[in-house]
Amino acid sequence: MAWAGIELTFTDVIPAIIVDDIKESRINLRADLADYCPEIKVIGEAESVISALKLLKDQKPSIVFLDIHLTDGTGFDILELLPQIDFKVIFTTASDAFAIKAFKYSAIDYLLKPIDPDELTQAVTQAIGQYRLEHQQVDLLMENLKEKKPSQKLALSTAEKIHVVDIASIVRCESNDNYTLFFFQDGSKIMVSKTLKTYVQLLKDAQFFRVHQRHLVNQKQIREFVKTDGGYIIMNDGSNVPVSHRKRAEVLEMISGLQ
Secondary structure, three states: OEEOOEEOOOOOOEEEEEEOOOHHHHHHHHHHHHHHOOOEEEEEEEOOHHHHHHHHHHOOOOEEEEEOEEOOEEHHHHHHHOOOOOOEEEEEEOOOHHHHHHHHHOOOOEEEOOOOHHHHHHHHHHHHHOOOOOHHHHHHHHHHHHHOOOOOEEEEEOOOOEEEEEHHHEEEEEEEOOEEEEEEOOOOEEEEOOOHHHHHHHOHHHOEEEEEOOEEEEHHHEEEEEOOOOOEEEEOOOOEEEOOHHHHHHHHHHHHHHO
């Protein structure tokens, strides 16, 4: 596996700290990490914003398991008080469905309490392969949680960096096996290592529609529907998007509703 550009083997130890105001939660997570993620070594624990900041000053973890609600503030307070987030973050939360969607929009790893071992293993694996958390992701997450309304922005994580984009600027998304290619109004493209299915669910409330097994389009970016040649959509950027036979009636209904 790779860590920040360094090749790691399964004998390498990845230092981590746990920040949670509930002692039992810290004990359970430490035990689960020992059982299911032996490459993770817990080098410290904290129960508050103040104790976490002190711990982070003394220790250099590669991963921080961070509870949102703490006795003297929130996990966001810790991140905001740091000049640079030089570690990976996996939030632990018992929040509701809206909060979960906010995490997904922000491309931030999270675990729901009580923590499932399989989800823990997956989160750790993803964290190891990703870039460090950016302040702009934290800002986006906080904004989404505060506003309690559909996000206007989306964080897209690539091998090089994290892009925070305006959802309205997305013309369409195209499946490329286990990857998704995003096309934007300005002609730029971004490839992310997540399936199209992920964004079908995430962007549903933003008026995106799956017109084909491989294609998801922004309804506001549709220019016209051509009924010949099996049927296809012309987008505002001039691109042609095929419409599957079984989606044809739904697409016609959707387009008629846009007029």
